[in-house]
Amino acid sequence: MSSIREAERLFSEFLEKKKQKLTSQRRLILRQALDHGGHYTADGLLDFCRKKDPTVSKATVYRSLALLKECHVLEEQDFGDGKKLYERAQGRKHHDHFVCVRCGKIIEFENEKIEELQSEEARKQRFQVVYHSLKLFGTCSRCS
Amino acid sequence: MSSIREAERLFSEFLEKKKQKLTSQRRLILRQALDHGGHYTADGLLDFCRKKDPTVSKATVYRSLALLKECHVLEEQDFGDGKKLYERAQGRKHHDHFVCVRCGKIIEFENEKIEELQSEEARKQRFQVVYHSLKLFGTCSRCS
DNA sequence: TCTCAATTGAGAATTATTCTCAATTGGAGA
DNA sequence: TCTCCAATTGAGAATAATTCTCAATTGAGA
Numbered sequence: 001m002s003s004i005r006e007a008e009r010l011f012s013e014f015l016e017k018k019k020q021k022l023t024s025q026r027r028l029i030l031r032q033a034l035d036h037g038g039h040y041t042a043d044g045l046l047d048f049c050r051k052k053d054p055t056v057s058k059a060t061v062y063r064s065l066a067l068l069k070e071c072h073v074l075e076e077q078d079f080g081d082g083k084k085l086y087e088r089a090q091g092r093k094h095h096d097h098f099v100c101v102r103c104g105k106i107i108e109f110e111n112e113k114i115e116e117l118q119s120e121e122a123r124k125q126r127f128q129v130v131y132h133s134l135k136l137f138g139t140c141s142r143c144s
Numbered sequence: 145m146s147s148i149r150e151a152e153r154l155f156s157e158f159l160e161k162k163k164q165k166l167t168s169q170r171r172l173i174l175r176q177a178l179d180h181g182g183h184y185t186a187d188g189l190l191d192f193c194r195k196k197d198p199t200v201s202k203a204t205v206y207r208s209l210a211l212l213k214e215c216h217v218l219e220e221q222d223f224g225d226g227k228k229l230y231e232r233a234q235g236r237k238h239h240d241h242f243v244c245v246r247c248g249k250i251i252e253f254e255n256e257k258i259e260e261l262q263s264e265e266a267r268k269q270r271f272q273v274v275y276h277s278l279k280l281f282g283t284c285s286r287c288s
Numbered sequence: 289t290c291t292c293a294a295t296t297g298a299g300a301a302t303t304a305t306t307c308t309c310a311a312t313t314g315g316a317g318a
Numbered sequence: 319t320c321t322c323c324a325a326t327t328g329a330g331a332a333t334a335a336t337t338c339t340c341a342a343t344t345g346a347g348a
Contacts (some may be wrong), residue, residue, distance in 0.1 A: 021345055023293060043335080057297040062336065078224050082305085083335065098271045107269055113237035114261045118280060123254055126240045134278045136262060141270035165325060186305080203316050206305065226336085227304060268324040 001092045001093055004034050007073050012091060014071035025056055029064040033074060039085040079106075079135065096133075100140035107140065148178050151217050158215035169200055173208040177218060183229040183240065183250055185238060221251075223279065240277075244284040268286045 011030055012022045031047040033040075040048075042062055049056045065086060069073040075089035079099050094115070097106040112133065122129045138144075155174055156166045176192040177184075184192075193200045194195055212218040223243050238259070240250040248259035250278060258278065266273045282288070 019294085023295065023345070025296070050232055052268070053296075057299095059298080059337080060296060063295085078222065080222050097191070098266070098269060098272075098273075101274065106164075107271065108286040109265055109269065111261060111265055114265075116221045117255060117258045118278075121255055121258075122242070122280060122282070125242060125251055125253065126288075127244075127282055128288040129242075129279065129282040130245065131281045132278070132280040134262075136266060136271065136276040137274075138266070138271055138273040140283065144270075163325085167314070167326065169327070199328075201330095202328080203306080204327060207326085 004031070007034055007088075007090045011068065011071055011073055015067070020067075025053075025060050026055055026064050026067070028056065029061055030068065030073070033065075033068060033086065037088070039077060039087045041083050041085060043083075045086065075134070096135065098136045098138070098140070101137050101144040102132055102139050105140050105142075126138060148175070151178055151232075151234045155212065155215055155217055159211070164211075169197075169204050170199065170208050170211070172197055174212065175210060176216070177209075177230065178232060181232070183221060183231045185211055185227050185229060187227075195254065221277070240279065241281045242282070242284070244287055245281050246283050246287040249284050249286075 008030060011026075015022050015026075028049055029045065032052065033045060036045075036048055042065055043064070045056075046056065046058055046061045049061060050143075065074065065076075069076050069086075073088070073090045074086045077085045077087060077097070079085060079097075094111055094112070095108040095110045098109065100106075118132060119129070152171075152174060155170075159170075172193055173189065176196070180189075180192055186209055188246070189203075189209070190200065190202055190205045193205060209220075211216065213214060213220050213230075217234045218230045221229045221231060221241070223229060223241075237254055239252045239254045242253065242260070244250075250286050262276060263273070
């Protein structure tokens with residue numbers, strides 16, 4: 001996958017600009033984050049990483065997640081259950097989410113029209129939007 | 145304001161159905177929640193209540209907020225800063241939010257078209273939406 | 289290779305929210 | 319109005335995700 005390469009380049013250039021280092025831990029965490037699709041918690045990612053290197057610490061995973069979020073390799077999602085989820089952002093289009101409150105399933109969708117209406121609304125209020133989140137909670141087709 | 149009456153009626157009928165009691169604390173918390181417009185935290189509401197009755201406990205405020213949320217007198221909003229905000233829901237239309245990441249200001253807006261497109265999208269995925277949240281984060285006209 | 293600022297691991301600290309439990313109370317029925 | 323008991327309360331402990339602290343380690347430029 002060349003997009004993992006792309007993400008690594010993005011991350012290392014970002015670190016270089018900030019005079020920060022690309023350590024072996026950061027490389028491992030990035031790899032594991034990209035290898036596992038979907039949505040995972042910081043703790044889940046820690047588990048993935050520890051399978052490759054049992055010495056990685058929780059603190060380092062949290063610190064790396066903050067960096068990967070800052071350079072837009074990952075995006076943080078909060079579905080209101082007290083823990084944050086992460087998903088890949090680099091190389092992907094923006095999308096919104098359905099969240100099944102029964103089984104926890106997350107479905108992604110894109111809707112250009114909704115995006116446009118949001119921008120229009122922002123213009124009306126003279127508001128500079130940096131990011132946004134749209135979540136629909138309910139039951140998926142299997143659960144309802 | 146007759147809508148405070150309306151909210152009280154709604155709340156007491158809700159409690160009656162569940163064989164729960166309308167205590168003096170619950171009445172006070174409801175009053176304070178409705179008297180203060182805008183968005184407030186559980187802790188902020190506790191402060192309001194304690195000005196009227198210093199013996200009210202944190203636990204009771206949290207417990208009452210859960211009930212008021214359940215009967216749709218209040219709505220819970222999570223703007224991702226680690227604490228939940230509450231606002232009046234009863235007697236109001238659904239609305240979405242702009243959140244200024246610099247000054248913290250919250251602007252509400254309604255957009256019927258966006259709501260329709262969301263329902264359409266939900267139909268496509270055969271998803272039964274129970275509630276949804278749309279938040280636009282950025283800088284308000286004063287801050288940008 | 290040397291140097292040193294940046295990074296790390298381990299565990300303590302933080303903080304919003306929930307839980308526990310003995311004491312209190314609202315309100316249905318006598 | 320009085321009694322009774324399930325529901326509620328206050329106080330503080332418990333929980334849990336995330337952040338912080340600090341001594342030891344490490345990456346990369348000179």
